Amino acid sequence: MLSGGSRAVTQPLADENWPEFDIAWSHRQREGVVTMDFKLELVAVPVSDVDKAKAFYVERAGFNADHDHVVSDEIRFVQLTPPGSACSIAIGTGISRMRPGSVEGLQVVVSDIEAAREELAGRGVEVSEVQDFPWGRFVYFSDPDGNSWAVQQIPPRP
Known part of the structure; x- marks a missing residue:
């Protein structure tokens, strides 16, 4: 668990079931854990x-x-x-x-x-x-x- 009760997504980016890039749910990998990007738009x-x-x-x-x-x-x-x-x-x-x-x-x-x-x-x-x-x-x-x-x-x- 991350602070504030949020859970980190642990699915690896290489899984063929995950899209390589999805604008609504883009992710990045940091320290072995996939985290959500928060983009100011x-x-x-x-x-x-x-x-x-x-x-x-x-x-x-x-x-x-x-x-x-x-x-x-x-x-x-x-x-x-x-x-x-x-x-x-x-x-x-x-x-x-x-x-x-x-x-x-x-x-x-x-x-x-x-x-x-x-x-x-x-x-x-x-x-x-x-x-x-x-x-x-x-x-x-x-x-x-x-x-x-x-x-x-x-x-x-x-």
Whole structure:
């Protein structure tokens, strides 16, 4: 038993009865025990004007518009994904109690910070100059409500 009463799955990955990869139940092996992957794939970002925020993220930040559904008079769900990312953001109405503009520390990673900055600035995003740190090179921007983003280029590993 694992802490919290959970049980580890002990079926080996090589068993032909188990699929090699299943997106809903992907597993990894650690210390001879198969464990469940927990993938972060959606983060709610609170906004005051859904249409304005959607336009910013799609037209300026270059995100893909995956979904835009009006579920009811109280709920609208919009899912947006940065290019190449496995994690999306959700904006809308009735999906979060957070105050618009209150999210800080969202971060995406790119292979070329100069090109990323140029692309964002070219699309009309107010983006900072490149800042260099031992843990990477960064630029920063915010959406119209003030939710803040960092864009990082990870330094080469020794």
